[in-house]
Amino acid sequence: MSNKKIINIPLGAQHISLLEPVKFRFSCENETIIGVESDVGFVHRGIEKACVTKFKYDAIPYVVARVCGLCAITHSLCYTTAVENLLDGEVSRKAKYLRMLMVELDRIHSHMLCLSHTCENAGFEAMFMQIMGDREYVMSLQEKITGNRVQFDYVTIGGVNRDISSEIIKDIKTNLAIVKEKVNSYIDEFSSNWSLSLKFQGIGLLSLEEAYSYNAIGPLARATGLATDVRSETEYLPYKEIGYEMQTAHSGDIHGRNMVRLAEILNSIQMCENIVDGLPDGEILSKFKGKPNGESLVRLEAPRGELMYYIKGDGNAMLNRVRIKTPTFACIPAFMEVFKGANYGDAPAILASFDPCLSCTAK
Amino acid sequence: MFEFKKFRKKSPWILHYNAGSCNGCDIEILACLSPKYDLERFGVINTGNPKQSDIFLVTGPVTYRSRSRLLELYNQMPNPKVVVAVGSCACTGGVFRGMYNVEDGVDRYISVDVYIPGCASGPELIMDGVVKALEILEKKEREENERSEDDK
Numbered sequence: 001m002s003n004k005k006i007i008n009i010p011l012g013a014q015h016i017s018l019l020e021p022v023k024f025r026f027s028c029e030n031e032t033i034i035g036v037e038s039d040v041g042f043v044h045r046g047i048e049k050a051c052v053t054k055f056k057y058d059a060i061p062y063v064v065a066r067v068c069g070l071c072a073i074t075h076s077l078c079y080t081t082a083v084e085n086l087l088d089g090e091v092s093r094k095a096k097y098l099r100m101l102m103v104e105l106d107r108i109h110s111h112m113l114c115l116s117h118t119c120e121n122a123g124f125e126a127m128f129m130q131i132m133g134d135r136e137y138v139m140s141l142q143e144k145i146t147g148n149r150v151q152f153d154y155v156t157i158g159g160v161n162r163d164i165s166s167e168i169i170k171d172i173k174t175n176l177a178i179v180k181e182k183v184n185s186y187i188d189e190f191s192s193n194w195s196l197s198l199k200f201q202g203i204g205l206l207s208l209e210e211a212y213s214y215n216a217i218g219p220l221a222r223a224t225g226l227a228t229d230v231r232s233e234t235e236y237l238p239y240k241e242i243g244y245e246m247q248t249a250h251s252g253d254i255h256g257r258n259m260v261r262l263a264e265i266l267n268s269i270q271m272c273e274n275i276v277d278g279l280p281d282g283e284i285l286s287k288f289k290g291k292p293n294g295e296s297l298v299r300l301e302a303p304r305g306e307l308m309y310y311i312k313g314d315g316n317a318m319l320n321r322v323r324i325k326t327p328t329f330a331c332i333p334a335f336m337e338v339f340k341g342a343n344y345g346d347a348p349a350i351l352a353s354f355d356p357c358l359s360c361t362a363k
Numbered sequence: 364m365f366e367f368k369k370f371r372k373k374s375p376w377i378l379h380y381n382a383g384s385c386n387g388c389d390i391e392i393l394a395c396l397s398p399k400y401d402l403e404r405f406g407v408i409n410t411g412n413p414k415q416s417d418i419f420l421v422t423g424p425v426t427y428r429s430r431s432r433l434l435e436l437y438n439q440m441p442n443p444k445v446v447v448a449v450g451s452c453a454c455t456g457g458v459f460r461g462m463y464n465v466e467d468g469v470d471r472y473i474s475v476d477v478y479i480p481g482c483a484s485g486p487e488l489i490m491d492g493v494v495k496a497l498e499i500l501e502k503k504e505r506e507e508n509e510r511s512e513d514d515k
Contacts, residue, residue, distance in 0.1 A: 015411060020381045020386065020389070021380075021381055021382075021429060021432070041428060042383070042426065042428050042429050042432075043381065043382075043383040043384070043423070043426055043429065044383075044426060044427075044428070044464050045383055045424065045426055045459050045462050045464050045465050046462040046463045046464040046465065047459075047462070049462070049463060050459075050461075050462045050463075054461065054462075062458070063458055066385045066387075066452075066457075066458050066459070066482075067385065068385055068386055069384075069385040069386035069387025069388070069389070069390060069483055070386050070387075070390065072385070072387070113390060113393075129397060129398055130398075132393065132394065132396075132397030132398065133397055133398035133399055135394075135397070136394070136397070136399045139394070148483075149391065149483070149485060149486075150387040150388075150390065150391060150483040151385075151387050151482050151483050357386065359383075359384065359385050359386050
């Protein structure tokens with residue numbers, strides 16, 4: 001490089017602050033980052049291709065769940081909804097409610113994982129351990145409802161695979177009440193503790209105009225005040241009936257993202273309680289006839305933002321095309337913009353606050 | 364001389380590498396280190412440095428691009444070392460077996476000592492596997508000592 005003052009620092013592919021392999025190359029002038037390049041393709045497996053060559057359409061819900069372990073339920077639900085649009089049949093209201101219950105529980109545990117990671121990157125190890133410990137209440141609920149802690153394989157074409165019993169509903173209520181109390185104490189901690197609030201205010205800034213022009217989605221966009229959430233824009237799932245509320249902040253920094261995530265956890269807990277209180281009667285699995293013929297496009301809100309599936313079939317068991325657009329992939333231009341002008345020392349904390357999911361991105 | 368070897372079996376350090384997994388096993392490894400399961404009570408610490416590690420936890424079916432990094436990390440670890448394949452896809456390729464960018468399991472490239480099944484492997488299974496890996500580490504260490512004494 002001609003200018004000798006610029007130093008290039010690589011971060012990754014394997015690094016202690018990263019769960020997944022991703023490589024960044026930061027160009028720094030003294031402490032300040034002036035440019036950044038990213039390489040996200042380390043975990044590319046070729047799932048989209050396998051969906052049209054190896055697996056039939058009714059097996060794909062379980063394959064696309066393996067795109068990402070954190071938002072597995074959203075992936076299989078999004079695909080399933082897209083296929084159901086092309087087939088004859090109707091999903092019962094009870095199945096829809098149970099699907100929403102799992103999506104919201106998944107969002108709670110995913111956000112808690114992100115918050116604990118933010119704490120770890122702030123050097124607050126004790127808080128990391130505490131949030132991870134409290135997250136087990138949600139994980140045990142997921143295990144009780146679906147039979148597995150992470151990869152549920154709960155959603156299938158026509159409904160869901162397991163029914164819910166009255167004992168489980170009781171457990172949901174007790175565990176969520178505990179988690180709610182804990183989350184309220186986190187809100188105190190995140191807004192008044194020095195290493196979690198003041199240190200993070202003004203770090204990793206993204207303005208509303210930037211969020212709009214770089215197509216930011218999910219909590220990253222909502223922290224800037226951009227009111228975008230697929231849950232309020234689509235009608236596949238009756239979110240309005242169960243008390244969904246848009247959560248936004250206006251600062252656009254790491255602190256704002258943390259507060260949006262905490263508020264979303266509280267809202268999700270409220271929605272889960274409403275779901276189990278007003279659970280309709282009915283079958284959990286209904287029959288669907290025919291083979292997928294035509295095109296279908298479905299959007300859903302994953303914990304990290306909008307997830308989109310496009311599928312195309314021609315009446316055979318094999319589909320012609322499965323296209324997956326994942327939230328982290330859409331956010332990458334905004335990520336790059338946030339890094340510019342930040343201090344290099346803050347880079348791991350900023351990265352953790354994005355809650356990136358690289359196995360989603362690379363597929 | 365200060366006896367490093369004596370302390371190693373009391374406090375083995377873990378290196379974790381994601382070779383293309385879906386994150387499911389990775390968050391379960393993280394859950395193992397959290398208070399409910401607490402792998403750290405066996406003296407285990409998760410480290411990012413291969414040169415200080417004894418146990419290598421690998422998740423994922425090994426994608427084309429993570430292959431050389433996997434070998435590099437393995438070669439940088441000092442002997443004796445134990446490799447643990449976590450999850451179905453690290454053992455055999457699992458659901459990803461036969462996809463065009465996937466190498467069907469860790470044991471095609473490095474020798475695996477403990478296989479942990481499950482998609483995703485539960486924390487109990489992972490802890491069981493790590494405890495088993497400790498036994499193997501001790502055995503390998505004994506063998507290495509015997510060999511070095513024979514050389515003398």
